[in-house]
Amino acid sequence: MKRIGVFAKLSNPDAITVAGEVNAWLQSRGVEVLLEKTLAERMSLSGYPGGSIPAMVNLVVVLGGDGTLISVARQVGDLPVPILGVNLGSLGFLTEITLAELYPALERVLSGEFSVSNRMMLDAVVRRGQQEIVRYRVLNDIVINKGALARIIDMEAWVDNAYLTTFKADGLIIASPTGSTAYNLAAGGPIIDPGLHCFVVSPICPHMLTNRPIIVSDEAIVRIEVKFQGQEVAITADGQVGMPLQGGDVVEVRKARNGTLLVKSPTKDYFEVLRTKLRWGER
Incomplete structure (x- = not known):
């Protein structure tokens, strides 16, 4: 992974803070980071229009929730670029990876040890x-x-x-x-x-x-x-x-001709996410 794009939920201050930390962490490992333009401006850095980033990167990281990921997925469109969704609140149906799992997940992605779920659009x-x-x-x-x-x-x-x-x-x-x-x-x-x-x-x-x-x-x-x-x-x-x-x-x-590639959590499968979100088994 030589280039990674980063998007975040702009209304969430924590997401912007985490984006700055991810940017520094990736750059320290020799990865070029392309920040979405408005996010970059919040961080006093230079960025790129969101719609242009997917064509220039090998992976997109989304910090926020399912709504943010869905918006980014439309910008990725037909491109075979995996999306790593990180939920900064409660567990999401699409943003399966928690903040605690973020850096181990990025380590696996950088080493090529990850799998994706191809979601139909x-x-x-x-x-x-x-x-x-x-x-x-x-x-x-x-x-x-x-x-x-x-x-x-x-x-x-x-x-x-x-x-x-x-x-x-x-x-x-x-x-x-x-x-x-x-x-x-x-x-x-x-x-x-x-x-x-x-x-x-x-x-x-x-x-x-x-x-x-x-x-x-x-x-x-x-x-x-x-x-x-x-x-x-x-x-x-x-x-x-x-x-x-x-x-x-x-x-x-x-x-659609192509689907969205979501990086899968190594610790949770789809049915565990479903059980957790819908609170099955609780009394």
Whole structure:
């Protein structure tokens, strides 16, 4: 590892402090460190735009939580650059490595003794007539949701060329296996092992109780046409970016060409993280 990029949760002073310590630790071992620009400015150092760093490094270190990692994963995009996520608070679903494990984990990475989990990402495009309006790459989910005062939305759903149903609901979640433990779980959807080749379509507060989440192959293309008039409806990507929709807009979601490579914790497996986060077995 000759070059490592470092990102941090800027609203967390501890993350900025740890970033400075990581920077010094890596440089003392002959590693060139590329700090995200705003983070570097907080440290009175020079940095690089976040979107340009992944193409210049062998590894990205993210200091913060799952939300910070998800944001960085979108910037990494198709590049086969592993992400080492360090959670500075409670254990995260994605940021498995704790602060106490940070430097031993970095030692293993520098010596090449680490493994990664390849997490599927989703590509989503919004079409309005023949025009492509916007395109998103997400690690967790795409969500179509109504505004606070809007009525139930009709969402006509197709899987490839087969009509699925018209959901009448407050919204719809299309989640990857990684995203199955996020909004999908809160909406009553299933937990999906991140190694499985599928994604899930989950209605939010459906009008018909028989409208249940459905898992589809990762080779499928899910197409949703939203049908409404005079309502506030929006699409959000990973809960972080999005835009308003218009009646008749079509949202297409499919598996992305490449996934996100997450450096695995050597001390915790996926099911231990799941047990801990969801407090299974506690009384």
